Structures are given as C-alpha cells and as structure tokens.
Amino acid sequence: MFGSLWLxxxxxxxxxxxxxxxxxxxxxxxxxxAFIPLLYSSLYxxxxxxxxxENPVGEYFYWLPGIRFGLYADSLSLPIxxxxxxxxxxxxxxxxxxxxxxxxxxxxxxNNNAHATYYALYLAYAASMMGVALSTNLFEFxxxxxxxxxPSWALINAYGSGEREKIxxxxxxxxxxxxxxFVTGALSAYANTGSFEIADLVLIQGSPWAGFMVAxxxxxxxxxxxxxxxxxxxxxxxxxxxxxxxALLSPAMIGLAAYAIVRMLIPxxxxxxxxxxxxxxxxxxxxxxxxxxxxxxxxxxRLLAYSSMSQMGYLFIGLASGTTIGVSGSxxxxxxxxxxxxxxxxxxxxxMHQTGIRDIRQLGGLAAKMPVTATAFIIGAMNIxxxxxxxxxxxxxxxxxxxxxxxxxxxxxxxxxxxVAILSTALTVGYTMWAMRRIFxxxxxxxxxxxxxAPQLMIIPMILLCLLxxxxxxCPGLILDPLFEVIPGLLPV
Amino acid sequence: xxxxxxxxxxLASFLCAPVVYLxxxxxxxxxxxxxxxxxxxxxxxxxxxxxxxxxxVVLEEYNWVVSPVGLTFGLMADGLSVxxxxxxxxxxxxxxxxxxxxxxxRLNLDDIEENNEQYARFYTFFLLYGVSVAGSMLATNLIEFxxxxxxxxxFSxxxxxxxxxxxxxxxxLLYFLYTHIGGGALxxxxxGAYWAVGSFEIADLANISMYxxxxWIGIAITIGLLxxxxxxxxxxxxxxxxxxxxxxxxxxxxxxxxxxSTYSLARLMPYFAEVLHGVSGWIELWALMTILYxxxxxxxxxxxxxxxxxLSMSQMNYCVLGVFTFIDYGVLGAISYSISHGLAIAxxxxxxxxxxxxxxxxxxxxxxxxxxxxPIVILATMAGFLTIxxxxxxxxxxxxxxxxxxxxxxxxxxxxxxxxxAILAGSLATLLTLAYEFRAVxxxxxxxxxEELKAVTTVPTMMAVALIAMSALSVIFGIWPALITIPIExxxxxxxx
Numbered sequence: 001m002f003g004s005l006w007l008x009x010x011x012x013x014x015x016x017x018x019x020x021x022x023x024x025x026x027x028x029x030x031x032x033x034a035f036i037p038l039l040y041s042s043l044y045x046x047x048x049x050x051x052x053x054e055n056p057v058g059e060y061f062y063w064l065p066g067i068r069f070g071l072y073a074d075s076l077s078l079p080i081x082x083x084x085x086x087x088x089x090x091x092x093x094x095x096x097x098x099x100x101x102x103x104x105x106x107x108x109x110x111n112n113n114a115h116a117t118y119y120a121l122y123l124a125y126a127a128s129m130m131g132v133a134l135s136t137n138l139f140e141f142x143x144x145x146x147x148x149x150x151p152s153w154a155l156i157n158a159y160g161s162g163e164r165e166k167i168x169x170x171x172x173x174x175x176x177x178x179x180x181x182f183v184t185g186a187l188s189a190y191a192n193t194g195s196f197e198i199a200d201l202v203l204i205q206g207s208p209w210a211g212f213m214v215a216x217x218x219x220x221x222x223x224x225x226x227x228x229x230x231x232x233x234x235x236x237x238x239x240x241x242x243x244x245x246x247a248l249l250s251p252a253m254i255g256l257a258a259y260a261i262v263r264m265l266i267p268x269x270x271x272x273x274x275x276x277x278x279x280x281x282x283x284x285x286x287x288x289x290x291x292x293x294x295x296x297x298x299x300x301x302r303l304l305a306y307s308s309m310s311q312m313g314y315l316f317i318g319l320a321s322g323t324t325i326g327v328s329g330s331x332x333x334x335x336x337x338x339x340x341x342x343x344x345x346x347x348x349x350x351x352m353h354q355t356g357i358r359d360i361r362q363l364g365g366l367a368a369k370m371p372v373t374a375t376a377f378i379i380g381a382m383n384i385x386x387x388x389x390x391x392x393x394x395x396x397x398x399x400x401x402x403x404x405x406x407x408x409x410x411x412x413x414x415x416x417x418x419x420v421a422i423l424s425t426a427l428t429v430g431y432t433m434w435a436m437r438r439i440f441x442x443x444x445x446x447x448x449x450x451x452x453x454a455p456q457l458m459i460i461p462m463i464l465l466c467l468l469x470x471x472x473x474x475c476p477g478l479i480l481d482p483l484f485e486v487i488p489g490l491l492p493v
Numbered sequence: 494x495x496x497x498x499x500x501x502x503x504l505a506s507f508l509c510a511p512v513v514y515l516x517x518x519x520x521x522x523x524x525x526x527x528x529x530x531x532x533x534x535x536x537x538x539x540x541x542x543x544x545x546x547x548x549x550v551v552l553e554e555y556n557w558v559v560s561p562v563g564l565t566f567g568l569m570a571d572g573l574s575v576x577x578x579x580x581x582x583x584x585x586x587x588x589x590x591x592x593x594x595x596x597x598x599r600l601n602l603d604d605i606e607e608n609n610e611q612y613a614r615f616y617t618f619f620l621l622y623g624v625s626v627a628g629s630m631l632a633t634n635l636i637e638f639x640x641x642x643x644x645x646x647x648f649s650x651x652x653x654x655x656x657x658x659x660x661x662x663x664x665x666l667l668y669f670l671y672t673h674i675g676g677g678a679l680x681x682x683x684x685g686a687y688w689a690v691g692s693f694e695i696a697d698l699a700n701i702s703m704y705x706x707x708x709w710i711g712i713a714i715t716i717g718l719l720x721x722x723x724x725x726x727x728x729x730x731x732x733x734x735x736x737x738x739x740x741x742x743x744x745x746x747x748x749x750x751x752x753x754s755t756y757s758l759a760r761l762m763p764y765f766a767e768v769l770h771g772v773s774g775w776i777e778l779w780a781l782m783t784i785l786y787x788x789x790x791x792x793x794x795x796x797x798x799x800x801x802x803x804l805s806m807s808q809m810n811y812c813v814l815g816v817f818t819f820i821d822y823g824v825l826g827a828i829s830y831s832i833s834h835g836l837a838i839a840x841x842x843x844x845x846x847x848x849x850x851x852x853x854x855x856x857x858x859x860x861x862x863x864x865x866x867x868p869i870v871i872l873a874t875m876a877g878f879l880t881i882x883x884x885x886x887x888x889x890x891x892x893x894x895x896x897x898x899x900x901x902x903x904x905x906x907x908x909x910x911x912x913x914x915a916i917l918a919g920s921l922a923t924l925l926t927l928a929y930e931f932r933a934v935x936x937x938x939x940x941x942x943x944e945e946l947k948a949v950t951t952v953p954t955m956m957a958v959a960l961i962a963m964s965a966l967s968v969i970f971g972i973w974p975a976l977i978t979i980p981i982e983x984x985x986x987x988x989x990x
Contacts, residue, residue, distance in 0.1 A: 169932065
C-alpha cells in the first residue's frame with residue numbers, strides 16, 4: 001500500500017491544525033475529518049502485517065547531526081502500533097455522539113471550539129502513542145513519551161468530569177514522575193554507551209551501573225503502567241477522563257509501558273532475570289490488589305479503571321517470567337486487553353450517555369433495554385476474563401504458561417506465585433460477571449423505564465471491536481506466529 | 494556579501510535611536526512600529542547569516558586605539574553568536590510590538606504624565622538596550638565586550654527607573670548596584686587576562702591556562718556573569734526588578750540575562766576548562782541549588798510576575814550547569830537552552846502583561862476560568878511553559894535533553910557529586926518545574942471564573958500577534974531543531990576539537 005511509516009505517524013499530526021481550524025466552523029462533524037488520518041494509519045499498518053515477520057521495516061533520518069531518529073516496525077512493534085491506530089480510529093467515531101452530549105452538558109450551548117480542540121488533541125495523543133511504539137532511539141522515544149502526556153492532560157483537564165482540574169494535575173505529576181525516572185536511566189545508559197539507539201542499550205550489560213539504569217527505567221515505565229505503589233493516579237484519571245479518552249488511556253497507553261519494557265529492558269541480561277521472584281511478586285500484588293479494589297467499586301468507570309490496573313499485573317507477570325511464551329503472551333494480552341477494555345469503556349459510556357447514571361447501585365435490568373450494549377459488554381468482559389472464543393483466552397493462557405516455565409524449573413517461590421496467579425484469575429471472572437449482573441440483569445428500576453439503545457455511531461464501534469476480538473480469538477496466529485519469531489531474539493541468552 | 498555588513502548593521506541600528514526619538518516626539522506611540530521594523534530587520538539579517546556561519550565565520554576588524562595597547566574593534570558572527578542574536582532580536586522586535594498598547598496603559602497611571610515625549614524616550618532606550626547587547630555578542634575583544642555590556646546595563650537601568658511600578662527608584666538602584674558589582678568582577682577578570690596574556694583579544698585567551706593567575710581570572714569572570722544570571726546568593730536584584738518592571742521591559746531583561754550570560758559563558762569559559770575543571774562540579778552544584786531554591790520559591794508565589802521571575806531564575810541556571818559540564822552536548826544544550834529560555838521567558842512576561850492588561854490584576858488567587866476568555870493567551874502560556882519545562886514539541890525539549898545528556902556524561906566521568914547533580918537536575922528539578930507551571934495554568938485558566946472577570950475580552954491584535962509569533966518560533970525550532978543546532982555544533986566542534 002502507498003505510504004511509509006513516517007507518513008502513517010505524521011498523518012494524524014499534520015491533521016491536527018486542519019481539524020482544529022475546520023472544527024471551528026464544522027463543529028462535531030469534524031470527527032469524520034479526524035477519522036481520515038487514523039484510518040490511513042490503521043490500513044497502512046494492516047498492509048504491513050503480512051510482511052514484517054520476514055522483512056522488518058525501518059525508516060531513518062537525522063533530526064540533529066549525529067542523532068538518528070527512526071521508525072521500526074517488526075512483528076513486535078507493529079501489532080502494538082496497529083492496536084493503537086485501530087482503537088483510535090474506531091473510538092474517534094464513538095467520540096462524536098458522546099462528546100456532543102458531554103460538551104452540551106458542560107457549556108449548555110453549541111460550542112464548535114470545544115469540538116475542534118477535542119479532536120485536535122485527540123489526534124496528537126493518538127500519534128504520540130504510535131510514535132512510542134515505533135521509536136528506535138531513546139531521545140525519540142522520550143520525545144513521544146512526553147508528548148503523550150500533554151494532550152492527555154489537556155483532555156482530562158478540559159473535558160473530564162468531577163474535579164477534573166485537580167485530577168488532571170495529579171495525572172500530569174505522576175506521568176512526569178514516570179518520565180523523569182525513565183530519562184534518568186536512559187541518560188545514564190547514554191553516558192555509558194555513547195549511543196541513544198535503543199538497540200545499543202544491551203551494551204550496558206555487565207556494567208556496574210546496569211542495575212541502577214535498568215531499575216530507574218523500569219520504575220519510570222511502571223509508573224505509567226500503574227503497578228502497585230504507583231497506581232494512585234489511575235483510578236482517578238481513568239474514571240474522570242471523558243469516556244472515549246478513558247478507552248484509550250486505559251488499555252492502550254498504560255500498556256505501552258509494558259511494550260517498552262520488552263523492547264528495551266528484557267534484552268539486558270543480569271537485572272530483570274536475576275530479580276524474577278521480586279518482579280513476579282510485584283505483578284501478582286498488582287493483579288490481586290487491583291482485582292480486590294474492583295469488587296469495592298460502585299462507580300462503573302472506576303470499576304473498569306481498577307480492572308485495568310489488575311490486568312497490568314498480568315502483563316507484568318508475563319514479561320517478568322522471561323520466557324518466550326510468557327513475553328509473547330504479555331504482548332498478546334496488550335492487544336486483547338486493548339480490545340476488551342475499550343469495549344467495556346465504550347459500553348459504560350453508552351450507559352452513561354443513555355441513562356446519565358454511572359453509579360452501579362442505581363442501574364439494573366438494562367439488558368432488555370440496551371441489548372447490543374449488553375452483548376458488547378459481555379464480549380468485552382469475556383475478553384478480559386480470558387474466556388474463549390475471544391482473544392483474551394489465548395493471551396491469558398500464554399501468560400500463565402510463561403509464568404509456569406520458571407516455576408517448574410526453578411524454585412518453589414516461583415511455582416507458588418504462578419499457582420496463586422492462576423487461582424486469582426477467578427477474581428477477574430468474578431468481578432466482570434458480577435458487574436454484568438448488577439448493570440444488565442436483575443429488576444429494572446423505575447427511573448430506567450424509558451431508556452433506549454445507544455445511537456448507531458456508538459454501537460457500531462463497539463460491534464467492530466467485539467468482532468476484532470473474536471476474529472483474533474479464532475486466529476491468534478495472525479499476531480502470535482510473527483511474535484514468536486522476534487521474542488526469542490530479545491530474550492537474554 | 495557586503496564587506497562590512499556587521500558594522501553597517503550595528504551603526505545603522507545605533508543611528509536609528511536619535512531618529513526614533515525625534516520622530517517619536519511628534520507621532521507618539523506609533524513610533525513603536527518603527528522600532529519594531531528596525532529590530533525585525535536586524536533579526537532577519539542574522540537569520541540570513543545562519544546558513545553562512547554553518548561553514549565559515551564572518552569577521553570584520555577595524556583599528557580603534559593604535560597604541561599603546563593596540564586595540565582593534567572587531568565584529569565577529571559565528572555559529573554561536575548568530576542564532577543567539579537572531580533569537581534575541583526577534584524577541585526584542587515582537588516585544589516592541591507588544592508594548593504599543595501595554596505602554597499606553599502604563600503611562601496612563603498616576604505617577605507619569607503620558608505624552609509623546611515619554612513614548613519617544615521609552616522606545617529610544619529600548620532600542621539602544623537591544624543594540625548594545627547585540628554589540629557585546631559581536632565583540633571580538635574583551636574591552637569592546639565590556640563596553641557594550643555596561644552600556645546595556647545603563648540603558649536597561651533607565652528603563653526600570655523611568656517606567657517601573659512600585660518603588661522603582663529603589664528597584665532600579667538595586668538592579669544597577671548588583672549588576673554593576675558583577676560588571677566590576679568581570680572587569681577584574683578582563684584586566685587580569687590582559688596582564689596575563691598581554692592582549693584583550695578573546696581569541697588570545699586560548700593560551701590562558703598556561704598562566705598561574707588563570708584560575709582566579711576564570712573565577713572573577715564567572716562571578717561577574719553569574720550575577721547577571723541570578724545564581725543563588727547573587728540574585729538579590731532579580732525578583733524585584735523583574736516583577737516591578739513593565740511587562741515589555743521584564744521580557745527583554747529576562748531574555749538578556751539568559752542569552753547574554755550564557756553566550757558569554759560559552760564564549761569565554763571553554764578557554765578556562767582546564768583550570769576550572771576542578772571547581773566546575775561545585776559550580777554545577779551551585780546551579781542546581783539555585784534551580785531548586787527558585788523552584789520552591791516559584792511554588793509559593795501568587796503574583797503572576799513574581800512566579801515568572803522565580804521561574805526564570807530557576808531555569809536559567811540550567812545553562813550554567815550545562816556550560817560547566819565542559820562536555821560537548823552539555824555546552825550545546827546550554828546554548829540552545831538559553832535560546833529556548835530567552836524566547837519563552839520573554840513570552841511568559843508578556844503573557845503576564847497581557848493578563849494584567851485585561852484583568853487588571855497580577856494576583857492568581859483572583860483569577861480562574863480564563864481559558865475560554867483568552868484563548869490566545871493560554872496557548873502562549875502553554876508554549877512558554879512547555880518550552881521552559883522541556884516538553885515537546887517546543888525547542889525546550891531538545892535543548893534540555895541535550896544539556897542533561899551532557900550532564901550525565903560528566904557525572905559518570907567525574908565523581909558522585911556531579912552524577913548526583915545530573916540526576917537531581919533531570920528528575921527532581923524537572924518535576925518541580927512542571928508542578929508549579931501546571932498549577933499556575935490551573936489557577937489562572939481553569940476552575941471557576943470569578944464574577945468580576947466575566948467581562949474580560951480577548952487581547953488586542955498587536956499583542957496577539959506578538960504572542961503568536963514568539964510561540965510559533967519556539968515550536969518551529971522544536972520541530973526543526975537543526976535550524977539553530979547546526980550552526981552551534983560548528984562552534985562546539987571548533988572549541989572541543
């Protein structure tokens with residue numbers, strides 16, 4: 001297909017001013033204009049999917065003399081970038097009815113400027129996430145990593161609900177904390193290797209400072225991933241962001257940190273692999289703590305936010321296992337959690353849009369009134385809980401197979417962690433199904449008698465995402481086979 | 494190209510001053526447009542020199558004093574001075590444009606009588622100030638450098654004295670004394686250098702490290718310049734002068750502090766790298782202490798201009814940190830960070846001026862929800878804050894990243910202290926910066942709009958143009974950093990290899 005990786009990345013960025021200026025006169029319909037570059041990026045990435053396993057695509061240029069910036073699509077980075085692109089393209093359609101409603105609520109009038117700004121920021125945000133996935137250079141990676149913070153902060157700050165300014169500020173500070181920790185490690189690595197190339201990071205292997213560098217970078221990235229201890233910001237930010245943005249923030253953005261760990265830190269022998277028990281335990285804690293907190297929530301979006309935190313625990317366990325199957329499973333889980341959690345957020349948004357209620361205690365029996373939304377929610381929940389035929393089944397299975405690898409060969413602590421982790425997936429099934437029951441079944445409260453199904457522009461994106469997760473569930477090889485080609489090469493020997 | 498281009502530009506801009514004064518007396522505030530055009534023209538000339546200095550140096554020499562010291566009057570434009578002067582003049586030009594409406598408001602306060610004479614004076618001194626600073630950045634010998642440096646001080650002092658707010662006599666005196674004492678230290682260094690190497694030529698400093706007095710000469714010059722950049726302990730003048738000057742004057746004062754000091758440090762200090770290497774770690778630490786001290790002070794400010802003043806003091810010292818790493822990327826980062834900072838700090842002072850122009854207050858506790866009312870001002874604020882905080886897509890990102898990478902290299906080469914400085918400057922100081930910046934954004938632009946600000950309307954056109962132009966330059970340099978980095982790299986190559 002016509003194009004290049006740079007074009008796929010720059011298309012959304014170039015559309016930022018276009019969307020802004022058109023939006024000032026077009027209002028909400030400018031969402032369709034914003035859809036164009038995202039669709040292009042998605043299609044371009046799809047067209048590469050078949051070939052990258054044999055021929056990874058790399059495009060390079062010199063941003064500054066001596067500093068080479070590149071975009072690199074192999075069968076590890078492409079599925080990630082593709083997930084981001086597809087999610088943003090689908091969610092931008094969903095944004096139109098949703099944001100129209102919420103902007104009306106906020107300003108009590110038509111406000112074209114608000115629409116224009118929203119879609120402009122949205123594109124900048126989507127592009128920076130793709131940039132993070134495709135970067136080849138630490139300087140460049142950090143550029144996109146920081147760039148990602150600003151539009152997402154602005155979106156929460158200007159369009160969120162509740163105490164949005166306070167939460168936006170909190171989100172910003174935590175994100176920056178993660179970024180500066182990461183950059184401390186990255187610059188230390190540069191000072192020792194003399195290169196900003198991500199591929200050259202392995203050169204720090206064996207240096208007395210390797211532990212420090214890997215630890216700071218890892219901590220920086222786990223702030224983004226909202227691992228236990230660094231998770232304070234997540235329930236607030238993801239619950240109060242406008243719902244389409246939550247659907248991007250929650251699965252796509254926080255999972256990018258896991259991808260970065262695989263790309264940058266896993267290949268470095270002698271740090272993560274020697275502290276495996278500690279990392280597995282951290283993953284397990286995140287998983288269980290997040291899952292327990294879900295059970296305590298009554299707010300539908302906060303519930304999903306904690307569930308994302310818990311799922312990050314799965315990703316982390318997979319990549320901490322340091323086995324091919326575990327790491328591949330973790331990346332696969334990025335894709336499946338991306339699809340599943342986005343559907344859940346979108347259907348939660350649909351419920352809020354139709355009923356104006358986000359407190360689960362006031363909901364119930366909606367399956368009869370909103371059948372499509374209910375179905376989408378079930379499929380999303382199955383995906384998160386790892387139930388076939390969704391792709392969540394494959395990815396979760398692989399994460400656990402990976403976790404058992406070192407468990408069976410290694411000591412009993414690792415085995416115990418793997419066993420507890422598997423047992424605690426019951427928690428995911430439990431909380432998703434319980435939420436289902438509370439929202440969609442049981443008696444219909446009186447104030448919900450007149451509820452109707454969500455508008456088509458909200459339903460179609462949900463259906464698309466559900467279809468994708470089932471298609472991938474039936475043919476996981478589309479992503480997995482190529483993944484298996486790359487991951488062994490990244491693991492330390 | 495014209496043989497004596499630099500001399501012509503410099504002379505022409507100095508000669509503009511009497512013309513501006515005379516015209517100003519009859520046409521009043523519109524003379525601001527003349528000054529804007531003149532300064533923009535100078536800026537454009539230096540912009541056009543940018544590709545030239547990527548592979549050569551423009552050097553002009555004239556005999557000045559023949560005997561007994563044999564002074565020449567030289568002007569040199571190279572990879573260091575051209576991008577710096579271009580940005581500096583750009584900032585000056587658009588500040589002049591901004592000042593049109595702002596100064597009208599200022600001159601209508603009780604303590605001064607508004608008349609054409611006042612406008613004529615203001616713009617004359619404003620122009621002279623900018624041109625003097627450009628002169629000192631073009632100088633090839635230290636006496637010439639010092640001459641322009643002191644001239645700039647006098648003109649800026651006059652601006653603070655005549656047009657400041659509050660107790661402007663006290664503030665201007667404080668400013669003059671501090672900077673003059675700094676100038677004195679600088680002069681001691683310059684004279685010491687003359688007695689050591691027997692020449693005032695900057696290029697002749699190359700052998701300075703052979704002389705036993707080199708260490709103390711380096712220290713004297715450093716102290717002189719650190720006063721200008723407001724290093725902790727030498728900063729007594731800075732918060733008051735910045736916050737009590739009219740916004741356009743604060744803007745150019747801020748830009749001058751950072752650009753002139755960093756320029757001078759980058760120009761002179763590499764010659765002292767060998768002798769100062771032992772103490773440079775301590776100077777880095779000093780810079781870090783300033784960054785943190787002023788950062789904490791910035792958090793507690795409720796006055797927009799004092800916030801920007803402390804912010805400026807804090808962030809400028811990154812440049813000191815960068816230069817004293819004596820690592821190529823550190824110095825490169827420091828120079829380009831000074832360009833980003835000069836641009837952004839001027840922008841932020843103008844923003845606080847625009848806020849005051851429209852809301853009549855500098856107190857952030859009385860503001861809120863202004864994002865809807867002042868869309869261009871919030872964009873400019875974000876551009877300024879992101880540039881200073883080193884966040885993409887602005888030029889600040891690249892500059893700070895390079896500066897910090899130099900600091901880390903230095904840290905791993907040297908001792909724990911330098912490494913600690915690099916780590917804290919990269920993490921804690923950055924976090925602190927973004928914290929007070931975004932808190933200010935929240936307080937001023939979001940939250941509830943107070944009743945008395947319901948009637949606020951958008952800023953006048955010329956102010957908007959100035960704000961947009963400066964924000965745009967920051968983003969352009971941010972997306973296409975090679976524009977300024979390639980010339981600076983040529984200079985860096987020259988001093989390090």
